[in-house]
Amino acid sequence: MNIGIIGAGNIARKMAYTVNNMDGVTLAAIASRSLEKAQEFAREFSIPTAYGSYEELACDSSVDLVYVATPHSHHYAHAKLCLENGRNVLCEKAFTANAKQARELIEISHTKGLYLGEAIWTRYLPMRFKLDELISSGVIGKVSYLTANLGYALGDVERMVKPELAGGALLDLGVYAINFALMTFGNDIKDIRSSCVKNENGVDLHNSVIIDYADGKTALLHSNMTSNTDRRGMVYGDKGRIEFDNINNCEGIKVILNDGTVTEYRTPQQISGFEYQVSASVKAIAEGRTECDEMPHTEILRVMEIMDGLRAEWGIRYPFE
Ligand SMILES: NC(=O)c1ccc[n+]([C@@H]2O[C@H](COP(=O)([O-])OP(=O)(O)OC[C@H]3O[C@@H](n4cnc5c(N)ncnc54)[C@H](OP(=O)(O)O)[C@@H]3O)[C@@H](O)[C@H]2O)c1
Known part of the structure; x- marks a missing residue:
């Protein structure tokens, strides 16, 4: 499968390095707003085609999947450009x-x-x-609460x-913190409360979010762009707790029972961690699907709706909205 960026x-x-170290996928093209920059990137990662515009890559029918790696503000336009020209998109x-x-x-896409x-x-x-497996096994008993932070x-x-x-x-x-909560506790949400501190341009520097679930569970989340935090996720049950070391790229899991017993689970050897999302996309495309099980469209939308709600509460609107 040919991948374009x-x-x-x-x-x-990071994606180019990952794809170059995977089997069954090939980096076919890179597009930048500057042809020179694209050519330099292509040389560094041995990519056969370099384009000086995103449109050219979107129109390249030899590309099976385009990875959109631009700022959030531009994802909509760039993903739309690719889809409208018949490209699959990650x-x-x-x-x-x-x-x-x-x-x-x-x-x-549909x-x-x-x-x-x-x-x-x-x-x-x-x-x-x-x-998921550890929580379902009941090892930490009845689960009531999680915390997650990323800074x-x-x-x-x-x-x-x-x-x-x-x-x-x-x-x-x-x-990432919202996804950690939704992955772990699902999305039957009763209530969300939050607060944030903004920079002089009006975007949030750090924010805190409490999600109350219909079944009585609670998630307490924090994200921060001014300080390095411990990036930890913790899930608490009546028999113990699970420490998820780094919600951004799990480096290991510890199960700590109330009697002090500790069991550790190591992260398997990986290229960068990006390979799993590429493999999931390749599999879904091969099966003729428009979405994958790991991150279905309903979940993508749910996360965006939660973030819209939080920004509305904080009075943050982007100039292009
Ligand atoms: N999964 C992860 O771990 C992870 C980590 C960091 C970032 N990200 C995500 O990846 C995306 C890109 O982040 P990044 O750190 O790679 O950012 P970056 O280094 O600033 O690169 C973004 C690229 O987007 C292109 N671009 C197009 N329009 C632009 C504009 N108006 N202003 C600036 N750049 C523009 C530029 O490429 P050309 O100049 O070549 O056209 C630029 O090099 C973001 O959505 C971010 O959230 C993910």
Whole structure:
């Protein structure tokens, strides 16, 4: 399967490295707004075709799947460009800037019968399924509460601080904490309460969210773009707790029982962790599906709706909305 990448930035490099180390997939093309930049990227990652515009890659019928690696503010336009030209798409998180854009892309994918996935890699990692298995096994008993946080000192990164690039901690980092809660406790949500602190441009620097579930469980989430946090997820039950070390890329799981017994589970050897979302997309495309089980369209939309709701509460609107 031939893969193309749109946007020759930071995360595109990680994906290029990953695809080059996978079997059954080939990096066929890279597109940048600058031909020179695309050619340099192509040289570095041995990619046969370099395009100086995103349109050219979107129109390349030899490309089976396009990975959209541009800022959140541009996912909608770039994913739409690809879908309208007949390309399957794996789009970086946050999927779009808002739920309206996500809904429209999903509709196009259904109409055209093309695959559309979100590259929220934590949904595809094997340790995510290990966590499910441990909770279902009842090892920590009846589960009532989880916490999850993700914070990096990214205050000087352009796409984080600018409203016109859909900046803020929520769409970049909070999206992982929300996905952690939804993956673990589902989405039968009764109530959401939250607060945030904004930068001088009006996007959130850090935010705290409480999700109350219909069955009585609670998730307490925090994301932060000014400080490195411990990035931990914790799930609490009446017989013990599960420590999920790093909700952004699980480095290991510990089960700590109330009697002090500790059992550790290690993360399997991986290329970068990005390979699982690529494999899930390849499988779905081979099966003629428009979505994959790991991150179905309903979940993509649910996460975007939650983030829309939080931003509405905080009075954050991007200039292009
Ligand atoms: N999964 C993860 O672990 C992870 C980690 C970091 C980021 N991300 C996601 O990946 C996406 C890109 O993040 P990144 O860190 O790679 O950002 P980045 O280094 O700033 O790269 C983004 C690329 O998008 C292109 N672009 C198109 N329009 C742009 C505009 N108006 N302003 C700036 N760039 C524009 C540029 O490529 P050209 O100049 O080549 O056209 C740029 O290099 C974001 O959605 C982010 O949330 C995911």
